[in-house]
Amino acid sequence: MPPFLHPIEDPADPRIEAYLDIRERDLKGRGGRFVVEGEVVLQTALKLGRFAIESILIGENRVVPLADLLAGVPTSIPIYVATRAVLDRIAGFPMHRGILAIGLRGEPASPESLLAGMPENALVVGLSGIANHDNIGGIFRNCAAFGVDGVLIDAASCDPLYRKAIRVSAGATLVTPFAQGGDIAMLCDALLAHGFEVLATSPAGRETLHDVAPRKRQAVLFGAEGPGLPGGILSRLRSLRLDMRGGFDSLNVATTSGIVLHHLAR
């Protein structure tokens, strides 16, 4: 069935208000909404995402190339087609990606409620101070690829539903369940209380990844490159490192998460 499209000619049309001034709102927030960019991420949001999509906005010139995607959009989601005048109001933004959507955050999960819903066999990731959108996006992409059941994120880490984090994650932050709040020590306590073996990653870890076998309920914590996890956390937990060769012992935290999760997800 061909999609039903709503042409928008007036940039002040209230139906597309959420799309205007995209970059400015990255900073001041967008009140319970988030932005999805591009065909691949939107496909993921529609097929695997846990959040409601409120509407879709597409440039006139992209209607034909993206016809297949549009045909699969549920009729309950309005698809707005933007003219030049509207595109100009989302200025500075790469609308050449051709398609945007607005999603609704809904009620955020608490760490406690996320853990209460975990299955008997579960792999959980805990993040401390991951303030870089590329890194949090990259970590979530790995979590989704290796079937992580949930991500607990401390308050010092950035928002997984920030526009760039969603894009870098290839939509994974819309797929893998997460809860954000508190500090990593609190999150660690909650994991232990729910019967998880909690592993801490650190370049100074006492064991290597190869020493660690997958368990029924397992969680692995990652800290920011540089500061890493707090010392108080490292001393309480099994800590693991990746063996590197030569004098260059530096790995990106998202890459580290990929290596560790590939190992534990077997």
Added chain:
Amino acid sequence: MPPFLHPIEDPADPRIEAYLDIRERDLKGRGGRFVVEGEVVLQTALKLGRFAIESILIGENRVVPLADLLAGVPTSIPIYVATRAVLDRIAGFPMHRGILAIGLRGEPASPESLLAGMPENALVVGLSGIANHDNIGGIFRNCAAFGVDGVLIDAASCDPLYRKAIRVSAGATLVTPFAQGGDIAMLCDALLAHGFEVLATSPAGRETLHDVAPRKRQAVLFGAEGPGLPGGILSRLRSLRLDMRGGFDSLNVATTSGIVLHHLAR
């Protein structure tokens, strides 16, 4: 010993000509030179790098905070201290990183000469169409961390000594030997001729990573996300995939390289 510093007050001073208009030159090239940015990367370039550093440029306000690094710079490398007038001429560039250096590319290695110098036990990476600076930087960072002996890069991939690639690699492109040129089929032939087992990575690989054991001489090829490696290459070689769970089967190529190299470097 305190370092000997050369103050530069005139933006037209020929000694710092190579630092001006940094971004413009990213596009038009800089004739046999490359730019190193930031304290960490410069430390790596000085300690582990294979390239000569021609000079260093530092903002006045960074001399004290970076005193330790400066004290370790060989006296043969001039250290220029930039005043405000000079900083303004590298406009648009984040000189808040505080320190820049110019390196010399020297004579580029050919794939043949790189392979001729390989030890009996060697792990080599081959790259096809990696045109994104974040990805080539990320791959090199993993290569350096896991002790890869050399990287062969096709002509369609980007330059590992491009400014952003060096930065993202945390300096690894200055450390791990590489040679660039030709297409991936030629590079594959050269590897086979030098006695390498050549593995191709692909989401449709016939074996999983766990099926592959490290060998004396081993090479692994990575293609760009999306197009991947050419079909003609995949059909000739052992091809390997990473097992993923759920419907989200998407990994970043740099992360993939980290997982594969961590496995093969054992």
